[in-house]
Amino acid sequence: MLDKWYKEIEAMYDQMVQWRRYLHENPELSFQEVNTSKMIGDLLESFGIEVRRNVGGNGVVGKIYGAKPGKTIALRADFDALPIQDEKNVDFKSKVPGVMHACGHDGHTATLLAVAKVLQENSDDLAGNVVLLHQHAEEMPPGGAIAMIEDGCLEGVDVVYGAHLASGGELGSVLYGIGPVSAASDAFELKIQGKGGHGASPHQTIDSVAVGAQIANQLKHIVSRRVNPQKPAVISIGSFHAGNAGNVIADTAELTGTVRTFDEDVRSLIEEEMEQLIGGVCKAFHAEYEFNYAKGYPSTVNTADETNILEKCLIDVLPESKLVKIEKPGMGGEDFSYYLQNRPGCFFSVGARNEEIDAVYPHHHPKFTFDERAMLHTAKIFLSLVDYYTNAEKTEALVNSSTI
16 A cells, blocks of 8 residues: 555656645745645645644644544644745746745645545545644744644544754754754844943943843853753844944843753753843943743653654665764754644654755855655655554554554
């Protein structure tokens, strides 16, 4: 049965590429994905799949019913774009100024659509069900996952899997691991209120730039001196805005940044230490401040049994030499974490790097792209997972198995 599915998904490759490129040309930002959501819902319905629209916002949930009872596996694909100008020299370049798919979500969506069509056409062979989680707003906290979960997208679901195309991984490879695979992702905003004045008379001012620079420098010491060195953490300032003239001391400065952690105690410690440090520096320089710390996505933590099942399925799709088990997870954030707080499952990355087509740029880069053949690899992995959980010949053993 699986070989048949593989042949059918291979026959859909050109259609996958067409869907991906259409989405790439017509990107929509987080929480604004009205047309993308409609396209997904319309296509799923055209396949004969039961569809719920506007799930938790712009989310779309499809459900494929097998002919026999069994487990229900959920597969997730996100579909929002980023506020980045597309700088690639390709025929399918974004048509929307300042907006592009710079993280592969267009490929995720096209892949799951193709998988959905193949599975719906073979639903008589399924002992169990498949839930298709087409998720909006992964890129912008609070994200779309938590709202979709609150709206019931995981009702009846036993396990959940998600994949991410990765330009950092060689085409044909897969990165996966048990336990944490992405960090908790928090954001902060700081406004420093000083007293402006002439650049020639600094003694008559409270220099917000100087105060901000002191804070930016001192924040680094929280990780190096307050956090256990065996527990990874990052504090990064991404923007620092103040003033507009070289001979004027700015009365206000605004800083924004991100905090990445894995351990919840470290996460709380950093928030507390930042508040104390900022307050202390501002007091020392007689400045006022407003500090806002917003907790974003928690760490994505894969469950052991479901990751081991993924590994078995990967061996059916790719050479074992291409499977990379993560020992030290990266510090990126991902709201797939919310699904894994509610159901067992696994999130993995599929290599999509190819220097021959200039698919070498990191995610969120203006020239980001990926080798589209990675979509086929992802699709086959999804199909192998579905076969594992819903194969009619294996169902009785699976239902009674402690590995699921």
